[in-house]
Amino acid sequence: AVARRLGIDEVRAEVLPADKAQAVRDLQREGGRGGGPARVAFVGDGINDAPALAQADVGVAIGTGTDVAIEAADVVLMRGDLTALVDARALSAATLRNVKQNLFWAFAYNVVLIPVAAGALYPVLGVMLSPVLGAAAMGLSSVFVLTNALRLRRFRPPALADAR
Numbered sequence: 001a002v003a004r005r006l007g008i009d010e011v012r013a014e015v016l017p018a019d020k021a022q023a024v025r026d027l028q029r030e031g032g033r034g035g036g037p038a039r040v041a042f043v044g045d046g047i048n049d050a051p052a053l054a055q056a057d058v059g060v061a062i063g064t065g066t067d068v069a070i071e072a073a074d075v076v077l078m079r080g081d082l083t084a085l086v087d088a089r090a091l092s093a094a095t096l097r098n099v100k101q102n103l104f105w106a107f108a109y110n111v112v113l114i115p116v117a118a119g120a121l122y123p124v125l126g127v128m129l130s131p132v133l134g135a136a137a138m139g140l141s142s143v144f145v146l147t148n149a150l151r152l153r154r155f156r157p158p159a160l161a162d163a164r
Contacts, residue, residue, distance in 0.1 A: 016048075017047075017048040017049070017050070017051050017052070018051060020042075020044075020048070020049065020051065020052035021051035021052045021054075021055040023052070024040050024042055024052050024055045024056050025055060027040045028040050028055075028057070039057040039058070040056050040057050040058075041056055041057065041058040041059075041060060042055070042056035042058075042059055042060065043060045043061075043062070043082070043085060044059075044060075044061060044062070044065070044069055044073075045061060045062035045064065045065025045066065045069055045080075046065055046066055046069055047066045047068045047069060049061075049065075049069050049072075050066075050068045050069050050071075050072040051072075053069060053072040053073045053074075054072045058074050058075060059072060059073040059074045059075070060073055060074070060075045060076075060077060060085060060088070061073035061075070061076045061077070062076075062077055062080050063076050063077050063078040063079065063080070064079070064080040075088055086157070086158060087157035087158065090155075090157055090158050091152075091155055091157070094152060094155055095152060098148060098149060098151065098152055101148055102145045102148055102149060105141075105144060105145065105148070106141060106145055109141045109144070110141070113134070113137050113138070113141075116129050116134075117129050117131075117134035117137070
């Protein structure tokens with residue numbers, strides 16, 4: 001009934017543990033939208049889910065489940081509510097976006113300031129950067145990256161953000 005309401009066409013229920021792992025392998029082999037291999041996420045909470053959690057590209061254990069399932073998973077949801085899966089996906093996307101921003105700005109900062117510190121402006125403008133200022137500028141680069149990363153502390157899951 002839930003699958004029908006969500007528009008899920010294929011459902012596999014009451015599957016043995018070894019068959020769950022095989023079902024994940026079959027889905028991985030069938031391929032994704034782009035024609036390449038499909039990436040499969042599996043959500044489980046019991047000892048019988050551990051083989052499939054380990055086989056999946058992303059195994060997600062419910063934190064209220066067994067220790068074996070938690071150990072086999074890549075991600076552990078700390079509450080039994082499946083909306084935490086949506087929150088975890090949103091946090092993952094925000095973290096990846098933040099990492100890309102930090103890489104871009106650190107690279108851009110270094111591309112500009114390393115030549116200046118090496119004296120690239122001296123032949124053109126007659127300006128030399130003091131080594132002390134160069135070191136301070138590199139320190140500021142680290143502070144900028146750290147400050148940008150700390151913005152993730154203000155992350156609010158989509159469900160909570162929509163409620164406001």
